[in-house]
Amino acid sequence: MIMKNTNISPLFLPLATLILLCWANNHSSQASRNLATIKAIYNLTVFPNNVPFIAQGFSAIPAELFNANATGRVTLLGNFSGFKESAEFFFGLAPVPQAPFYAAFASANAVEPDFGKHLTYLKEIAFWKFGQDGAVLAYDAWIPNLAL
Numbered sequence: 001m002i003m004k005n006t007n008i009s010p011l012f013l014p015l016a017t018l019i020l021l022c023w024a025n026n027h028s029s030q031a032s033r034n035l036a037t038i039k040a041i042y043n044l045t046v047f048p049n050n051v052p053f054i055a056q057g058f059s060a061i062p063a064e065l066f067n068a069n070a071t072g073r074v075t076l077l078g079n080f081s082g083f084k085e086s087a088e089f090f091f092g093l094a095p096v097p098q099a100p101f102y103a104a105f106a107s108a109n110a111v112e113p114d115f116g117k118h119l120t121y122l123k124e125i126a127f128w129k130f131g132q133d134g135a136v137l138a139y140d141a142w143i144p145n146l147a148l
Contacts, residue, residue: 033134041065041136045124046094053091058084061091067131072139083136089143090124 040062043049052060070083080086126141 030130034128034130037065037130037134037136038128041090042124044091047096050091050094051096053087054096058087061087064133064135067135067137070136070138072141075140075142089141093143 044053044061044065066083068083071079071081072083072086073079074086074089077086077089124141124143126139128136129138131137
């Protein structure tokens with residue numbers, strides 16, 4: 001169908017463009033904020049950043065990362081109705097070196113083609129829902145290294 005008489009206001013296109021730009025800018029700032037939250041969470045899961053949690057417990061987690069009523073599921077473990085119940089699965093699983101520490105310098109010709117498989121990584125895959133303030137409201141996480 002071809003419209004012969006279009007009465008589009010001269011303000012329509014600039015207004016529509018402005019609305020789209022504002023939406024894109026707001027969407028971009030939310031995405032950046034949410035990414036910063038996820039990076040902060042993951043950075044606190046590895047040594048030495050997880051040591052305060054191991055020493056002090058739940059109080060060491062920055063309040064702005066998770067809503068106090070955050071709910072979620074950690075696959076293989078179950079559903080959690082409050083974040084406090086599942087905090088240890090986010091911040092307490094990564095290995096922490098224990099004394100005594102030994103160091104030595106040696107020379108060797110490594111011929112192991114899969115050398116990287118001997119390193120320790122805590123893999124965590126998660127889906128997140130964020131509140132208006134950027135704190136996590138809900139999560140669905142899978143931590144395959146639990147090997148339960």
